[in-house]
Each structure stands twice: as structure tokens, then as C-alpha cells.
Amino acid sequence: MLPSISCTRTATSGGKMSSRESTSPKSCNSLKPKFPYDLPAPCVDDVLSLRKRYSGYLSGAVAIGPQKYYMQGIYNDYAEALYEFQFRPSDVVVASYPKTGTTWTEELVWLLLNNFDYSQAKTPLDMRFPFLEADCIIDRRVFEFPEVAERMNGEPPPGPFDSLHRARDLPDRRALKTHLPFSLLSPELLRTSKVVYVTRDPRDVAVSFYHHHKIILSHGFSGTIDEFIDDFIEDKVLYSPFWSHVREAWEKRDEPNLLIITYEELKSDLPAVILRIASFLDVSVSDAQLETLTKHLHIDSMRCNPAINPDHDPIVKIDPHEGGFVRKGAVGGWRSSLSETSQAKLEAWMRRNAQGLDQHFGWT
Numbered sequence: 053m054l055p056s057i058s059c060t061r062t063a064t065s066g067g068k069m070s071s072r073e074s075t076s077p078k079s080c081n082s083l084k085p086k087f088p089y090d091l092p093a094p095c096v097d098d099v100l101s102l103r104k105r106y107s108g109y110l111s112g113a114v115a116i117g118p119q120k121y122y123m124q125g126i127y128n129d130y131a132e133a134l135y136e137f138q139f140r141p142s143d144v145v146v147a148s149y150p151k152t153g154t155t156w157t158e159e160l161v162w163l164l165l166n167n168f169d170y171s172q173a174k175t176p177l178d179m180r181f182p183f184l185e186a187d188c189i190i191d192r193r194v195f196e197f198p199e200v201a202e203r204m205n206g207e208p209p210p211g212p213f214d215s216l217h218r219a220r221d222l223p224d225r226r227a228l229k230t231h232l233p234f235s236l237l238s239p240e241l242l243r244t245s246k247v248v249y250v251t252r253d254p255r256d257v258a259v260s261f262y263h264h265h266k267i268i269l270s271h272g273f274s275g276t277i278d279e280f281i282d283d284f285i286e287d288k289v290l291y292s293p294f295w296s297h298v299r300e301a302w303e304k305r306d307e308p309n310l311l312i313i314t315y316e317e318l319k320s321d322l323p324a325v326i327l328r329i330a331s332f333l334d335v336s337v338s339d340a341q342l343e344t345l346t347k348h349l350h351i352d353s354m355r356c357n358p359a360i361n362p363d364h365d366p367i368v369k370i371d372p373h374e375g376g377f378v379r380k381g382a383v384g385g386w387r388s389s390l391s392e393t394s395q396a397k398l399e400a401w402m403r404r405n406a407q408g409l410d411q412h413f414g415w416t
Contacts, residue, residue, distance in 0.1 A: 084136035085239055089117040094125040105279065106265075107272030108194045113288075117235055119296040122287055123188070130188040133216055135238060137184065142224040143245035144333060146181070149297045150231050150290065151260035152252035153315035155360055160326060160349055161248060162227050164335045168345065177360045182222070184230045186213040189290070190270045231291050234300045242307045248329060249301040252315035253415040254294050255386035255398050258284045265289075281394040285401045295405040302409060314413055319383050322346050 094112030102109050111125030139145070146161055148154045158181045163173060173180070183189075190213065219228055230237065241247065262280040265273035273280065280289070287293040304310050311332045317325050323346050330337045337345070347353065354360060386395070402410055410416065 084138065087132040087135040089131075091116070091128040091131055093128070099125070105273065105275045105283075107197070107274065108191060108270045109272070110191050110193050119233070119235065119293060119300075120287065121233060121236060121296070122290060122292045124191060124290070126191055127185070127188040130185060130216075131236070134185055134188075134232065135236060137216060137219070137238060139228075139238060139241050139245040140224060140226065141244055143226045143228060145228045145230060145241065145245055145247045146250065147230050147232070147234075147237075147247055147301070148250045149257065149294055151257050151264055153250045153313075153318055154229065154231070156315075156318055156349065156354060157248060157250045157313070157329075158227070158229055159354070159357075159360055160329060160345070161333070163345060163348070164326075164330050164333055164337070165225055165227055168341055170344075170348065174359050181227045181229050182215045182219040183213075184215055184219060184228055185232060186215040194270050194272060233291070233297045234304065242304060242309045244309075246309050246333060247311070248332070249310060249312045250315065250318075251298050251301070251312065251413065253383070253386070253413070254284075254402065255390070255395075255415075256315070256383065257294065258398065259386050259389045261289060277389070278391055278394050281390065281397060285397055293405075295407075295409070298409060299407075302412075316383050316414060319351075322349060 092114050094114055099110075099112035102112055109124050114123055114125050114128060115121065116123055116127070116131070144161055144165060146154060146157050148157070155177065158177060159173070162177070162180055163169070166172060178186075219226065234241070238244075258281055259277070261284065262273075262277050265271040265280065275283075283289050284292065284294070291297060301310070301312055305312055311329065313325055313328070323342055326342060326345055326349075327337060386398070390398070402415070406415075
């Protein structure tokens with residue numbers, strides 16, 4: 053039997069209190085920007101339809117703000133706390149649409165900020181680099197499913213990530229991760245903290261995001277890659293629309309506290325990107341440090357690094373045949389991964405929506 057569904061705002065996370073209640077993670081600050089958008093409740097019919105393909109989205113989906121950003125229904129319980137999160141002048145935030153090179157960039161940034169401490173970097177990345185909205189991405193009620201419990205290999209279900217609490221409790225200099233677009237984050241962010249925004253050719257993003265949905269337990273995606281591409285194009289996957297997400301960052305490109313990089317740059321000239329980010333963060337890098345960091349961040353090293361790979365974690369792994377969390381790392385891999393039909397759909401979608409961004413970033 054499936055867990056019960058509710059369209060009320062305060063129950064979408066299976067009993068978690070709404071962010072307006074006194075015990076919420078946002079209750080300790082006084083002067084904060086107020087969340088500017090309506091938080092629509094998902095309807096039962098939409099929830100049931102969505103769960104036919106994404107069985108883990110127990111709270112359905114909601115479209116937030118003028119750009120209609122696609123989020124699970126449980127996002128409503130965290131939206132205000134995330135928007136009102138207080139960033140510090142010493143913070144460094146890695147922001148991105150998912151599967152654009154976020155993990156790669158996080159590891160790079162963390163080591164720059166922490167004096168190349170490779171010993172401490174053996175601590176799992178999500179502990180060193182909190183994912184601000186983790187609690188509204190993983191719906192813990194999925195672990196009530198018998199078929200999910202069977203894959204847990206006897207492990208207990210996870211508790212709350214409490215990412216906002218953990219982030220708030222970290223000492224300076226904090227390194228923080230988010231996939232939220234700028235419009236769903238505090239308007240003070242770029243006036244307060246440094247942000248490294250990473251993006252990637254959306255055709256490779258779509259392929260990588262498909263595999264991500266196949267391996268991550270909480271998504272429960274059961275469709276084909278062609279079906280996922282349709283959802284991606286129709287802005288029916290998390291954090292979409294892709295182009296709105298990237299365009300929000302691009303329109304802020306002249307902000308002194310924002311640096312935009314691409315996956316393709318990381319892949320083609322990693323040492324140059326390391327030095328760009330180091331300069332942005334006011335970190336000095338010697339030739340020897342650059343050589344060691346470049347080797348550490350090589351895609352083969354990243355793939356074998358247990359601190360950044362949850363591949364053996366029964367909480368997140370769903371299908372070992374789908375590849376690991378860090379996959380091939382190829383540029384242009386979409387050409388060999390997608391059917392001609394899906395390729396044509398993505399090409400047409402890019403022509404309709406890119407408005408020159410594809411040319412600027414070299415996504416041709």
C-alpha cells in the first residue's frame with residue numbers, strides 16, 4: 053500500500069512541520085526577505101499520474117514562480133526557509149542545474165578553501181559541502197515501499213538531512229551547494245557571498261540526468277530514456293526549465309561575486325579553470341599544488357573517490373547496472389546515447405529556447 057497523499061501544504065513531507073511553524077529551521081533570524089511567490093498545492097490526480105513513472109515523487113510536483121520551476125510537492129515545506137537562508141560574506145556557493153559538473157566543482161572549491169587538505173577531503177563531500185535543499189529532494193516516505201526496503205539490504209531508512217541546520221552551524225568559511233535558481237534564493241546572495249555557477253550542454257545534461265534518475269532511490273523513475281527526454285524538454289523534471297535556470301545566472305554575469313564556468317571548460321583545460329576559480333576566491337596556488345589538484349580532480353580519480361561517490365550507499369543506489377554516480381564524464385556523449393528521434397527533439401528545443409546561449413557556451 054502506498055503512503056497517503058495530501059494536497060495540503062503542511063503535510064506534503066509526511067508529517068514534517070511547515071516552515072511557518074516555530075520549530076522550523078528558519079525561525080532564528082529576524083530581518084529576512086520574504087518568499088515572493090505562491091506555493092500551489094499539488095492535486096491528487098496529478099500526484100497519481102506522476103507516480104506512474106516517478107514512483108518516489110509521493111507529494112507530486114509543483115510549478116514555482118513566474119518561470120514555473122518544477123519541484124516536488126515537499127518543496128513547499130522548505131521554500132521560505134531556503135529563500136530566507138542567511139548567507140555570510142565568507143561563504144562560497146556552488147550553484148547549478150543538476151548534472152552539469154556540480155560535484156567536480158565542489159571538490160575543486162573545497163580543496164581551494166581548505167588549503168589543499170586531502171586528508172580531510174576523505175570525509176564525505178555532502179558533510180563538507182552541505183546541499184541546502186536536500187530535505188526537499190529526498191522524500192523519506194519512499195522507504196515505506198516493500199520493493200525499496202528490499203533494496204536497502206537491511207539498512208534502516210535515513211533520517212532527516214537537516215541540511216539547513218547543518219549549514220547554519222558550520223564555521224566560516226562555509227562551502228554550500230544548491231541546484232535552486234537565483235530567483236528561489238535570497239536576493240542578498242550575490243551582494244553577500246561568492247557564487248560559482250557551473251553549466252553544461254543540455255543534451256549531455258539530459259542523458260546524465262536520466263541515469264541519475266535511474267540510480268537514485270528516491271526518484272523511482274521507471275521510464276525509458278526517450279520518455280525522460282520528453283519530460284526534460286517539457287520542463288517536467290526537477291529544477292526545470294533548464295534555459296530559465298541558466299539565463300538567470302547569465303543575466304547576472306557582470307556581478308563581481310559571480311563566476312560562471314562550464315563542464316566543457318573543466319574537461320578541456322582543468323588547470324586553467326582551477327586557476328580562474330582560485331583567482332576568484334583569492335586563493336594562491338603554486339605549480340606543485342596545481343599539479344596535485346589537477347591529478348586529484350581527473351575524472352578517473354573522481355570516479356574512484358569514495359568521498360564523493362554514494363555508489364555503495366543502499367540509501368541512494370537503485371540499479372547497479374546503470375553506472376556510478378560519476379559516469380564517463382564525456383563531452384558530446386549524447387550523440388551515442390540518444391535515438392535519432394530524441395536528438396532531433398532536443399535540437400529543435402534548443403533552437404526555440406537557447407536565444408544565443410548555446411553559441412556563447414559552444415553548445416553546437
